[in-house]
Amino acid sequence: MDELESRPDRPYLGSLLPSEPGPRRRGPRSWGRGRIWIVLGPVFAVAIVVWGAIGIGPAVSAAMGHGTRGYFVAQRPNCGKGGCTWSGEFRLPDGEITRHGTQLLASDPGMTAGAVVPALDTGDPFEVFPRDGSRQWLQPSLFLLFGIGLLAMWTWTVPRGAIRRRRAGRPARGRPGRRLAAWQK
Numbered sequence: 001m002d003e004l005e006s007r008p009d010r011p012y013l014g015s016l017l018p019s020e021p022g023p024r025r026r027g028p029r030s031w032g033r034g035r036i037w038i039v040l041g042p043v044f045a046v047a048i049v050v051w052g053a054i055g056i057g058p059a060v061s062a063a064m065g066h067g068t069r070g071y072f073v074a075q076r077p078n079c080g081k082g083g084c085t086w087s088g089e090f091r092l093p094d095g096e097i098t099r100h101g102t103q104l105l106a107s108d109p110g111m112t113a114g115a116v117v118p119a120l121d122t123g124d125p126f127e128v129f130p131r132d133g134s135r136q137w138l139q140p141s142l143f144l145l146f147g148i149g150l151l152a153m154w155t156w157t158v159p160r161g162a163i164r165r166r167r168a169g170r171p172a173r174g175r176p177g178r179r180l181a182a183w184q185k
Contacts, residue, residue, distance in 0.1 A: 045147050048143050048146055048147030051143050052141065054140075055139070059137035060137045067123070071091045072089070074116075075113060087103045088102065089101075089102070102121075102126065104119060106130055106136060
């Protein structure tokens, strides 16, 4: 008798383990992380790149001091987990109101309703920037770099994996080879 069979404290599992792997599972649970990466990886990466590209232009212009000079007049706070930002009006130096319902990025924590802050309108559809300089260009540039890195990683891993599978004689992922049943052989 085998050593494992003779130990009463441990059940013998040798006969329960399959000698050959079973049939390949099909369906949504068999997709796995590889196929999700193949399909959703580039979609997610492109969305991040677009988000970063949209925001980087106005933010860099504000950091360089370019844009329409004027004043932001605070009207109401918008508070959340990250603190408060203020929405209000953007006015030109002659007093003409050019934008309603805009937000001031990097609002001062001590700001109150009616406060007037020197600001720049750089063309961002929702926000104006403080005139004294802004580091708001960091976030969109990090999004842009992360998205480009994710796209580069996808373009390196997915085609390379398909080439390796093809060289090994296995079908490329996404086009599984047809396995013949025993009665078809």
